[in-house]
Amino acid sequence: MDDDYYSIESILAENQKIQCTFKIDVPEMGHLDGGKAGDIKALSKVQIPLWLAYILVYSDYADFTIPPPFSARVRNALNAEPRSVRLSALVGQGGWWYGFGRMIMNLLNDVPAEELSGVLTKTFRARLPDVIDQAQHFASLHATSGTSAGDAGAAAFREGMDGTERELFQLAQDSARRTKAWYETSERGRR
Amino acid sequence: MALPPSLRTSITPPELELVASEQLVEIVPLVSMERTAFISGAYGPLRPPTKCKVPLWMASNLKLKKKCHIVPPSWLNVEFLQERLLRETTDPSFSEMPFRFAEVAKILLDVAPDDLQNPEKIRMLLKDIREARQAKSREGLSKLDHNELMLPNLCAMEINEIRPFFVRGMSVLTHLTREPAPVDPNAMEQM
Numbered sequence: 001m002d003d004d005y006y007s008i009e010s011i012l013a014e015n016q017k018i019q020c021t022f023k024i025d026v027p028e029m030g031h032l033d034g035g036k037a038g039d040i041k042a043l044s045k046v047q048i049p050l051w052l053a054y055i056l057v058y059s060d061y062a063d064f065t066i067p068p069p070f071s072a073r074v075r076n077a078l079n080a081e082p083r084s085v086r087l088s089a090l091v092g093q094g095g096w097w098y099g100f101g102r103m104i105m106n107l108l109n110d111v112p113a114e115e116l117s118g119v120l121t122k123t124f125r126a127r128l129p130d131v132i133d134q135a136q137h138f139a140s141l142h143a144t145s146g147t148s149a150g151d152a153g154a155a156a157f158r159e160g161m162d163g164t165e166r167e168l169f170q171l172a173q174d175s176a177r178r179t180k181a182w183y184e185t186s187e188r189g190r191r
Numbered sequence: 192m193a194l195p196p197s198l199r200t201s202i203t204p205p206e207l208e209l210v211a212s213e214q215l216v217e218i219v220p221l222v223s224m225e226r227t228a229f230i231s232g233a234y235g236p237l238r239p240p241t242k243c244k245v246p247l248w249m250a251s252n253l254k255l256k257k258k259c260h261i262v263p264p265s266w267l268n269v270e271f272l273q274e275r276l277l278r279e280t281t282d283p284s285f286s287e288m289p290f291r292f293a294e295v296a297k298i299l300l301d302v303a304p305d306d307l308q309n310p311e312k313i314r315m316l317l318k319d320i321r322e323a324r325q326a327k328s329r330e331g332l333s334k335l336d337h338n339e340l341m342l343p344n345l346c347a348m349e350i351n352e353i354r355p356f357f358v359r360g361m362s363v364l365t366h367l368t369r370e371p372a373p374v375d376p377n378a379m380e381q382m
Contacts, residue, residue, distance in 0.1 A: 098366075098367060105367075117367060120367040121368055125335060128360060132332055133329070135356075171196060171197045171359055174195065174196075174355070175201060175352050175354075178197075178203060179204055179352045182204035182208075183297070
């Protein structure tokens with residue numbers, strides 16, 4: 001989720017489509033919408049991926065609306081209980097909700113951008129303890145007893161985790177597992 | 192060499208144990224040895240029954256060959272640890288523990304339980320202390336900020352365990368937080 005050109009997470013997060021309204025006529029680019037050829041007229045709505053929309057908005061050729069993953073309905077759900085929202089279901093392809101939100105935030109003006117930033121950080125901070133708790137819990141189980149671990153809520157949370165959260169989960173689980181394994185080994189046999 | 196993601200920002204517990212083994216401990220040697228030069232320095236002479244300070248790696252080596260007795264460090268006894276445990280459970284901040292207490296304690300409990308008074312109780316106390324501190328670091332996680340983080344009195348093994356996901360979490364928060372200062376759109380800089 002960096003501005004690194006080669007960052008796979010950025011590439012995947014940017015691949016989501018958003019609704020844009022073109023301000024000018026663009027000849028011969030009607031195929032951007034997928035399918036029909038022809039021109040794009042001014043004030044026509046087209047769904048284009050974010051990496052393309054970025055340039056168009058900066059060059060002032062189009063306007064865009066806040067896409068569904070960040071609509072008011074989602075924000076209300078997050079305000080109520082951040083941990084019960086399934087972030088991976090809101091965006092396609094394995095879910096990079098935070099990365100997508102960050103790109104949108106960079107496109108907005110100050111006031112809505114700060115609002116969106118607040119939503120993102122609050123959600124992240126609220127979900128982080130749960131992510132880490134589950135990771136440490138899983139660090140202590142052996143691979144064989146996987147299914148006995150979850151009650152339905154925990155399993156649902158794990159499925160709803162966004163890509164960034166999944167990375168953090170893996171980091172926490174790895175380091176917890178390694179430390180735990182060290183505590184349990186004894187030197188006596190080895191030396 | 193490609194390291195797994197969780198090792199890119201931290202080191203493994205056995206490596207920490209190696210570093211901790213450089214610390215000097217007092218021993219009561221049972222054999223004689225002249226002043227010998229090792230890579231890390233010259234130690235000895237060992238003249239039983241006079242006590243001598245040697246590095247922990249040497250002490251545990253001699254102990255396993257039954258050539259010395261180890262004098263436990265001043266903090267590795269029931270009274271001290273009980274007092275620390277009490278402080279740990281009553282204070283919201285971390286109590287002061289020797290920086291590498293986890294590694295030193297584990298080595299001594301493994302090779303020299305007969306030199307410690309009440310090793311089982313010490314093991315239990317150490318486990319309780321560790322769990323109390325883990326609970327506190329989990330609370331600190333929910334206050335994660337992208338600017339700074341202060342967790343005073345945290346010890347080497349604990350720092351190593353939480354470093355990967357704490358650092359990653361902070362960097363995610365840095366990406367998500369938008370400062371009120373105006374952003375130059377041409378620079379495409381994220382805050």
